[in-house]
Amino acid sequence: MSVETPRYHAALEAAKPGWWDARNFEKWRRHYLSEHERGRAIVATLERYVPGFSPRGIRALDVGCGDAGVPIAIAEAGAATVAGIEPDRASLERGRIRAEEHGVAADLRHGFAEDLPFADGSFDLVILDNVLEHVRDRERTLAEVHRVLAPKGLLYMVTPKPFALHSLVSDPHYQIPGLVLLPPRAQKWYFERVHSRGRGEFSVGVIPTRRSALRMMRRAGFEPIASPRDLWIDYLRRRIARPEEVQPGLKRRLATYLTTRAWPFETASMRLLWDVALGSNFFIARRS
8 A cells, every 4th residue: 555755755856956967866766766665675575585584573774774765664564663874864854754654653863884873782684775885984884783783683785786787887876887997086086077066976985796795794794695696686577577667768678578578587597697787786694
């Protein structure tokens, strides 16, 4: 059952005049609007890949919660408590409006991933969805996540694929071709000076590869419990089932074509192609 959120939609639309680029605003607008559905997909993914998982009664934290759609969806699925941390105060305020319209109690706080304002063992599930590439200290972030998770708690993490073919053609954050190939400082300079984009708007550090992300997770005390490729293909298959929600253009046309076909997701060669060409890295890991 969908919930009408006119105040939230109005608050999101009000952010457009101050955005550095109208086209990029539309990309992020779609991202914010899709958060709630993404939260439901996270629950479904955990139910599928984690034996015995249920959202009923869990304590969940979304680090970098944006407009709070994910914790709201998890609360609606039966979580006992949900919380979110977000450094962008405007996004956090939109999240509070959204939670109120959904009738959900969510503990939404301003803060940063490297210093989570919660006691040890406060949560059963922590979500880091496209956040790790934005933090100043990735190792400290993962250490903080480990600290606030209860023993055997779950980490659900997503990062962009920096060298996926699509990322080379269109940067995952700013849609600039080839940007990910430059060193981080050169990316910032190119973004702000050459493209004359928003000064101070660049907020991406080093995007970890799948291998480096797995190494960091293991060093922080997490053990992956699902194949990242399987998680990505599963997400892709669910995503294209709703082509109207896919970014317009080539992606939407491809989604429309594939939505009624199974073979592209079941043959080994096609699964490898999807993994190399598109998407994000997905991880589910358990705290030791």
